[in-house]
Amino acid sequence: MLQLYFFPMACSLASRIALMEAGIEARYHLANIWTKKVADDDRDFRSVSPKGAVPVLVLENGQHLTESAAVLQYIADRKPETGLAPPPGDPDRYRLQEWLSFIGAEIHKAFLFPTFWYKDDASLAKPRARIGQTLSVPSAHLADREFLVGDRFTVADAHLTWALLLLRAAGIDVAQWPSLSAYHARMQARPQVKAAIGIEAALRKTLAA
Numbered sequence: 001m002l003q004l005y006f007f008p009m010a011c012s013l014a015s016r017i018a019l020m021e022a023g024i025e026a027r028y029h030l031a032n033i034w035t036k037k038v039a040d041d042d043r044d045f046r047s048v049s050p051k052g053a054v055p056v057l058v059l060e061n062g063q064h065l066t067e068s069a070a071v072l073q074y075i076a077d078r079k080p081e082t083g084l085a086p087p088p089g090d091p092d093r094y095r096l097q098e099w100l101s102f103i104g105a106e107i108h109k110a111f112l113f114p115t116f117w118y119k120d121d122a123s124l125a126k127p128r129a130r131i132g133q134t135l136s137v138p139s140a141h142l143a144d145r146e147f148l149v150g151d152r153f154t155v156a157d158a159h160l161t162w163a164l165l166l167l168r169a170a171g172i173d174v175a176q177w178p179s180l181s182a183y184h185a186r187m188q189a190r191p192q193v194k195a196a197i198g199i200e201a202a203l204r205k206t207l208a209a
């Protein structure tokens with residue numbers, strides 16, 4: 001069985017959404033990204049991944065896969081019939097990778113990461129100045145589309161759905177971009193997305209900030 005190391009409401013939520021949308025059963029281990037302790041057994045999380053960051057997907061052969069873009073595509077490729085990623089070689093597969101990179105680098109690392117890790121105004125001035133321009137890209141793209149890639153839900157939508165949740169927590173009012181906020185409402189109405197968020201939001205409340 002696949003195993004996912006996650007922290008509630010962190011970027012690993014996208015991997016949980018992907019697993020649930022794919023109907024893949026997995027074992028979930030909470031890794032506290034602040035204390036670097038695995039909740040199950042108090043192990044140092046860096047013994048699972050030297051990066052000390054979620055997500056970490058443990059495959060049946062014991063290999064540990066990190067980086068959301070890789071983990072999400074791996075999960076999608078385990079169940080190609082779900083269409084969670086266009087097949088390799090399909091031009092839309094590169095569109096999927098384009099969005100996964102954009103969300104991971106331009107939204108997550110350029111804005112969300114400094115907001116939640118550095119917190120001070122001086123470090124955040126530039127990310128804050130840039131985030132509007134960044135979000136105008138998916139906003140324009142989604143003005144006349146239901147999903148980021150093609151005409152069905154993919155792991156790129158799982159990733160953006162998570163990022164939009166965190167943007168809200170970071171004080172960004174997504175209502176400024178009506179197509180993004182309508183998209184977010186649609187994605188959150190999906191039963192598996194809703195269930196995944198429900199599980200992690202409840203778990204997060206049990207942990208200190």
Ligand SMILES: N[C@@H](CCC(=O)N[C@@H](CS)C(=O)NCC(=O)O)C(=O)O
Pocket residue numbers: 010011012033051052053054055066067068069104113
């Ligand atoms: N590039 C990685 C970033 C992973 C990452 O930054 N995860 C955060 C949670 S959203 C984390 O675990 N941070 C802990 C740390 O960096 O020490 C990915 O896309 O998966």
